[in-house]
Amino acid sequence: MDPSRPDRYGRRMVYQHPLAYLLGLEGIALLRAWAGDFDRDFIDRRLAEVRRLLATAALAGHAGTVVERGDSLTGYRQWAATYDDEPRNGLFDADEPVMHDIIDALPPGDALDAACGTGRYAEHLAGRGHRVVGVDSSPDMLERARTRVPSGDFLLGDLDRLPVADGSMDLVVSALALCHVPTLEPVMAEFARVLRPGGHLAISDAHHELVLRGSVPHALGPGGEPGLVPSYRHTTGDFLRAALSAGFQVRRCEEPRGPDDPTPPPPPPTELTVGGWEGWPWTLMELVPEATRAAWAIPGVVVWHFERGHGRR
Template sequence: MIYHHPLAYLVGIEGLALLRAWAGEHDQAFVEARLAEVRRLLDDETLAGHDGVVVRRGDTLAGYEAWATTYDEPRNSLFDVDEPVMHAILDELPAGTVLDAACGTGRYAAYLAGRGHRIVGVDSSPAMLGRARTRVPDGTFLSGELHELPVDDDSVDIVVCALALVHVPSLAPVMAEFARVLRPGGHLVISDVHRDLVLLGSVVHSPGPAGEPGVTPTYRHLTGDYLRAALPAGFQVRRCEEPRPATPDQPVPPPAEAAAIGDWADWPWTLLPVVPAVVRAVWDKPSTVIWHFQLS
């Protein structure tokens, strides 16, 4: 079982900030402020006396079934990061048949349908598929898994896969499936949750049958992992980007009281205001990685 404790999370990201200072990104005043803040956190009874939460290892399907009704609203902040680059790549490709693999609620299916593409969407979540069908009524949406797509060989011109491979333990079987369904010369355009964002605790909650805390399986894929899976499948790299969210051009707010950390269901987001200077220091990393491959 996994164990989440708010104090452990806060001290953990303090440590990441201190490591970045060790590498030369911050000065003595920053380091001393972090050490003082760690002492304050350790002395805070709200945090030190917290029981923590035992968290089960959930599954991806349950997590996204629960998230389906709110996946698009309020808007997921990762959409603002991946869409400008993804759209720039996709807008240069001629209209054809697109497979939106792990299509979710049809975010990219709808965008590409509006640009004249024929859409085939695949997802394992019935709730997500239901919303995608409503969003793109002319599309074909099928239940399936990334490693076993219900799509014929050499039948699509473009495969799009957005923010899904982070839940796949091994990329090679999925890349092989993408290569199987693509026509020669076809394009694969991927956005994925960046490994650094996963390190910072951004994981999808997956509640159990009685609502007990759980998180989806989440994997930190290295750059080499994508390449070792894609190149043997016959793909060539056309582009790779690691966009990051915009850094607010505002003063760092004062720390919030630890008493306002909220419930586990809202972690780690409600923990971040307790250490705003650290958040500004460590959350400026890329939040997505985007790949454009072309099949030989």
């Protein structure tokens, strides 16, 4: 199958090759060195590692994997039972301090958790005294949210067609969901529709640089076939254009990132083994730890605080 052609359902397939991913990490690391972030010894190590990767038969001779573009519903159905388990999704630790800071500064009111998942933010909103409505497209996630937040009203719906009345909300929260919608304008327009004038919108999303480096959730096919949840890279400009056109004003934007690790990265393994696709790209990153650290020195999330204007849209 030619992965560049649509499949029989009109969806394009993705071709993933382990060597291509590893060389991509090395390339990003070398570009940082080109800009002056690292010294000549770092560059020499990268070039030597590239030669080693190219000479490794398990990598160079790998056939790669053709991956279907799955759908979010399948992915969320597969994650629902373990979504809140330990260890937590690392992006939760990145977005919650800023999101909580925004939410906690606002008075209690009518709050919508859009794409509420299992109720992570609905629970926080209820704890702050808000009357909470949660909307999600996944029945499995909603079932868990209802158990987690018994006082909330949880509805099945999509981000671009929210089952919520015009001007009925004081606050809309949406966390780590917009990277799964292809365009932001319809969603931002819906957020503006359901908010009262002067209402607030708090958004966290996977940073576009994170998606670029392969942080895309898996959504396996019915027989366990490789599949990915559709994930899109929305830049700062994309958010601003969509928000401003919907009548929002920017109140805050943060790109939180963890502290730099002062310890040296571990040495690469003596034997390079590819492993199965189900562990990619995470298991591949372990093969080139120094390049990975350099390439992944990016924010994990972007957090926005918008306010809906008082004028007519």
